[in-house]
Amino acid sequence: MKLPLFISALLLTVIFADAQITETTRGSEFCAHGKLMRPRQENSGQRSxxxxxxxxxxxxxxxxxxxxxxxxxxxxxxxxxxxxxxxxxxxxxxxxxxxxxxxxxxxxxxxxxxxxxxxxxxxxxxxxxxxxxxxxxxxxxxxxxxxxxxxxxxxxxxxxxxxxxxxxxxxxxxxxxxxxxxxxxxxxxxxxxxxxxxxxxxxxxxxxxxxxxxxxxxxxxxxxxxxxxxxxxxxxYNLDIVYWTKPGPPYDTLPIRFYYNPGENPSQMKNMIIPLADFYYSMFGDHPFEKDGFATLSPQFMWGGMENQTLTSLCQGCWYSSLIAHEFAHQWFGDMITCATWADLWLNEGFATYFEATWTGEVNGHQAYKEEMESNASYYLAQNPGWAISNPAWATNPPANSTLFNYAITYMKASCVLYMYRYVVGDSLFFHSIYEYANDTANFRYKSATIPDFIEKMNETTGQELDWFFNQWLFEPNHPVYNNTYSFLEVENGLWNVYFKASQIQTNAPFFEMPLEILVSFKNGGDTLIRVTNDENDQVFIFQFDQEPVALTFDPGNNILLKQATTVVGIDPVITPNTKDIRITPNPAYAQAIVSFNIETKMPVKISLTDLSGKNLIDTDVRNYPPGFHSLSIDIRNYPAGAYLVTVQSGNQIFTKKLIVSGN
CATH class of the missing domain: 2.60.40.1730 (tricorn interacting facor f3 domain)
Structure with missing residues (x-):
């Protein structure tokens, strides 16, 4: 439950003391409210x-x-x-x-x-x-x-x-x-x-x-x-010790200690910790420490958990799976790799909250993971206080706990950034880059990290330049508000153009560059999912099909979790493109395909080839073409048989058409 920031600390105490704690309470919620409940630890106005x-x-x-x-x-x-x-x-x-x-x-x-x-x-x-x-x-x-x-x-x-x-x-x-x-x-x-x-x-x-x-x-x-x-x-104190055997060499054991109060029963968590440790091992590598443990405390520790290195503190009786999953993830992200300053707290709480959701998916299936992340996004969208996840000034002047540990920002929005990072680079590169980050002994393992350090590591491990993604989501406030329009037009017998204009109208944040997925459905059944890069506002995308489209869905998988969006049929200039008569011949093609286009005025044009996931395979240099008809050959000999997308970008309009590589 998110409380308004103006409520006094006394009222917070009363509300949370009376709150009903259940197994459905999120581990991230335990963690956030626990840290919010603990008043700021300073008595004087001075800090070193x-x-x-x-x-x-x-x-x-x-x-x-x-x-x-x-x-x-x-x-x-x-x-x-x-x-x-x-x-x-x-x-x-x-x-x-x-x-x-x-x-x-x-x-x-x-x-x-x-x-x-x-x-x-x-x-x-x-x-x-x-x-x-x-x-x-x-x-x-x-x-x-x-x-x-x-x-x-x-x-x-x-x-x-x-x-x-x-x-x-x-x-x-x-x-x-x-x-x-x-x-x-x-x-x-x-x-x-x-x-x-x-x-x-x-x-x-x-x-x-x-x-x-x-x-x-x-x-x-x-x-x-x-x-x-x-x-x-x-x-x-009661004390039980569970021994986790590491799945890989040297196959030694890790003692996990459970300290608990008389009358408590942590047996379910003792049983859960072994598969949880196996799961995190599969993603992050070896557990970083010589032991681990959990200890429930007195009612003075009012709510939640605290990921102390190798011995997590829990509120009295709080043997809950979500809380254990959240705090256990911190042993890698927060403890083994520690935020260098309080401006870098996303590296702790965003990671623990996100991987708490991945554990939900491991136990209950992918749809449960997806629903938990969508719930995280919904909470942020409803309770967003309007500041960025990270403020560089916090490195030297940490804010009040109500800001530093704000549930909507530091936990919910922060976890969604990792979800969207996974969407941008794909599952394989996502998990590879996180594993390499956790196992970089030269720079990160057992050390501290700043957010820029992390971004540099992601660039290195993915082979991509991702500053644009992390900078906008971590250092800028709020989120995109899309007001998209689309229309269908039959351009000649049997050929249809789909015009889509991606527009952002937020006034409290800059433009957000993101890959967009667009699902086009057809009159005779079936649909096509297209992924394009939206790197400027009011950008026009034009897709051509040999069947009649009847519906268009923006971001059908809700992969851009942090957004508000409307997409409606529009009557605007998107139906009068600057680039006309774009054709690909032959299609299907084997060794090469000829892309032809006709433009009305002199303008810069760029042609690219992508796979259906949006990964760029070929990018031509931007060239200024004079008015008239032009053609360009694309070498496709090195690409396996399948469907690809050819994109012609002229000005703020992007024309996309499917190319079939035959493979013979």
Whole structure:
């Protein structure tokens, strides 16, 4: 359910607390509303710069936390801890600036390469013991304590201790460089009562029990962004472990841990996770981490899920297939490859929401996938607030959660962009390009990515220039509003022209270039689907057939999900083309076909040959032809037998006619 942005946070809390959660609730809806419900994690008006360029690169965090007394009444939020941060220097450096929220953390001492510190609001400045050169590695230690304050990042109550950090909450429970592009490995040690189970990122390397105390040690050997670092723990947690055997070499197993509250039953999700892991493996390649897991939390975690690396947080009792499918996809897109800045969040949420729908299709059939994506588009069209999916300014100044995690934009519209990308390049290139993106160890795997990085990778893997597609759908607001017209005309005995004019009339967005599919139906039965490229507004397409057309349907498969459209019979200049008497001889043809045309005035003309999917096979250079009759030979010897489309473009008119290649 989408709520108006002007509703207060209190009203949101009331509404969602009373909302009925069912298995039909989308995983993306859980995720979006959960993040919207968590108030913005900042107490002061100041934020440190959120830029991909800074003076050092954090390599490892080593956290040692004593949270033993947080599990018993009165459930204090206080704890003592130390943090050793190892970092590589990128520029000449004698001090480093970290994030440490002063309302939550009190810094007591620094050591190792640190000599002194200044803690002011959100920023912890640490003076180093000398000036370090680029390439050197240094470590600083920080002794600190967490204050007894609610900060919407470190949660305590009724035997639970857990964290929730997105987008900038990690700085509330440990000093760090709190930007998504600076990923680091993590060692986390925690002292807890013996009756507590505690999960975190990576693998459990040690758990030492002495009398009434347990020390857990979790180590993530793969780098983690700070907003995905997590603690999930409670008294008398239930824990089951499912082992997924990888379908391909080396056929080893992945432990998937299920932490759940007394009275809950995650058995259906334990059964589902194996085929889900197999399905994602088939599309993205190997699971990226040494373990995975899910943990249901207390009612303080009010709604949805949070894709913490290798241990997803879920709301209490929320063992739902759509939510698991959404958050599990994040392990590849969001965790393994992380948005470099909050302007790049589409790379997280658009992907998880889209592949949630592909899982629906895997389980329930292609039509169910199609219906889910059309529902996503309908939600966006009904609730569109009118801004773009990505705003470059968000890289340095993240907006309020109500904007950053807006359900209509960040989830629904974002997923539809991937659907339309698949339509533009076709299934084979789509899945190939996504697989190559997920398995690019040089640039993306275990690293961060910007949207331009992703676009460049798609260009490379498809062999196409796709900036036009992604730029218009990601960086521009709104969507096309088509007001198309068409007409039929018998040009000579038995030959009919179909005139189609593609017009966009939106005033709140630029023109959207897209391939269009047009279905023409005939009096004697049957129909023909034609795909053309619409790269300018008010473009006229002319199709010639040897039978009488009776109906025309624009985008019959609804592949341009993000649109509004009307297509009606029109009486306008489209029925008086500049280009006349276009013929193809012979037809069918074997080795070559002659394209002939007659133009009334001097104009540029371009001729192309495409297959029925719209893929360009031959493109001639644009030439200025004088008035009169012209002909051009097309070499078709290298093309298999079948149907093709010959297109003659003159000005804003495009004439298309079917060519049959006989193959003998």
């Amino acid at each position: 710069p959120n830029s991909p360029r800074h003076t050092f690169d954090v390599l490892n965090y080593e956290l040692d936390m004593d949270i033993y007394h947080c599990y018993a009444s009165p459930y204090p939020r206080t704890f003592t801890a130390s943090n050793i941060i190892t970092f590589r220097i990128d520029t000449l450096l004698s001090a480093i600036k970290l994030n440490a929220d002063q309302t939550s953390l009190q810094i007591n001492a620094v050591g190792l390469a640190a000599t002194s510190f200044i803690h002011d609001q959100d920023t912890l400045t640490i003076m180093l013991n000398r000036t370090y050169q680029p390439g050197e590695v240094a470590s600083v230690s920080i002794d600190y304590e967490h204050l007894d304050v609610p900060d919407l990042a470190f949660y305590v109550g009724n035997g639970f201790v857990f964290t929730d950090c997105e987008p900038q909450g990690a700085r509330k429970w440990f000093p760090c460089y709190d930007q998504p592009y600076d990923k680091a490995t993590l060692t986390l040690r925690a002292k807890v009562p013996a009756n507590v189970k505690l999960g975190s990122n990576g693998s459990l390397t040690d758990s030492v029990a002495v009398n009434d105390t347990t020390w857990y040690t979790w180590v993530s050997r793969d780098p983690v962004p700070t907003y995905l670092m997590v603690i999930s723990s409670r008294v008398n």
